[in-house]
Amino acid sequence: MSAPALPAADARSAAPRSPAPKPRKIKVSHPKAIAVFIVPFAVLFTLFYLVPIGYAIYQSLLVVERDGTFGKATEVFGGLTQYIAVFQNGPFWESITRVLAFGVVQVPVMLGLALLFALLLDSPLLRGKRFFRLAFFVPYAVPGVIAAIMWGFLYSPNLSPFTAVTSNISFLSADLVLWAIANVVTWVYVGYNMLIIYSALLAIPTEIYEAARLDGAGQMRIAWSIKIPLIMPAIVLTGIFSIIGTLQLLAEPQVFRTFSSAVTSTFTPNLMVYSTSSIPNVNLAAAFSVVLALATFVLSFSFLKFTQRKEGK
């Protein structure tokens, strides 16, 4: 994952060292084969990634104008009008704050558990590793919508198998529902993150530990001083995907709307996009989408830079 970091800067700093900095023409061998390999992906990527991004930006720059109250609506260029509306939109920023609070708690808990399980699976302390690995991974096979429906029943004050708890604590109340959703997301994704971290652990050659063991280091010490630093790239990767997932929360809260009136149509940024576009006010919804995508990108990118700098020290 170091590749996306600073490609331009890398190229610049590498230039003085390389003996032939002059731009020279690379002779391309097998251009036809390269085209066969690249074109299908490139066309689809352009059509369904780049064009939509461009189109969303374009739509977000338009405003709808009407001649009088009942006049015909026409879309005209409005500059940053929609973005001003986004920045003045209280519910949108509340929803952003909500998912950030969610992420600050849920992502560390989930990744902490995933790391703990991965380290235990990699340690000589356990029996039945195959079983644990599968059992913890199974929830990942449950789609977010289905997991949310299931947990909706489990939280229910009268249908839950744990009514002793759920009739006393209202998990679906305005105070707790965000954390009830956090539990659903954690339940689904811990095993998946555990596996990513665990496969990074498996890739470490065991000879590396032997010296440490000879020096008398225990499992805890080996985990902390050797394993965790070595698998940092995998942890960063899971961190980035979790941050992206958090800001994009949609399916789980959308399902919880049927279980709890505390989940409003503006509960998360993506719900906001959805409800705004079905008003319909697609231009404002497009502006929400663009701001959200930018926020996601900036956050995951700075997380990447931040962790890389820490590693560098």
Added chain:
Amino acid sequence: MSALTESSVARSAKRVKTTTPAPKVAKESPLSRIGAMTVMLVFTLYFLVPIWWLFIAGTKSSSQFTSTNPLWFADFNLFANIGNLVAYRDGVFLKWMLNSALYAGAGALLATLFAGMAGYALAKYRFPGRELLFNIVLGGVLVPATALALPLFLIFSQVSLTNTFWAVFLPSLVSPFGVYLTRIFASASVPDELIEAARLDGAGEVRTFFTVSVKLMFPALVTVFLFQFVAIWNNFFLPLIMLRDETLFPVTLGLYAWNSQVNQIPELRGYVLIGALLSIIPLIILFLLLQRFWRNGLGAGSVK
């Protein structure tokens, strides 16, 4: 965590290979073993009890659902429930399952093929714009699919393709993460000498890819397929925003729609539960079948 600290008591290394034979093979202290096992068993309950409950709920008639122990069997009505679900509204649930299988199966297969070819070309050929292309694709990895749902809807409505099979199918053919993973894997596992040898034998580049390189890249390709399959199977926002026609729904959207009507039509509750149970079985089977592959391929992206 105390379980792990205990193990620091175990001073000498386990199974040490030294020139002098190790005097004693030290074991981890029993306390840390017990601690570790306890942690894992408690969380096994956390992960599996909800699914167990769903299974039990699926075996019960609606009257027994509320009146009997929620975590243990009553009269075994699983097959009757499945029969009712499949018969309900002319088998619309089966239609949803087939739709999901088609969206996810065909979509993931093609997405893997396209990503694999692109990743392979990026790894094994030099051409102008290669790094630029790779960096754009990497940017694509960081763009979440849900952020694209609304603009995709706007574009598809321009060409009157919303509420069609293609509106959900076509966007799922793109996997930037797949390109990233297969590129890294191809660089590491397909030796240039082998491609060169195939060239000397007179095989074309494309043929070499399909006959030789694909085999070497297989673990990565299975991983990409699996991830893409899960992503499409679980996809919710895109179908939600694109589809109105119930017969085009994937199973997630269908069950969501039923679940939001439970308050008006209480009989749907039973169908939602048994449907939820059936909808997770295909993925579990797929995971079990492909276990051997994803276990190795999964790390490829993160280790490098």
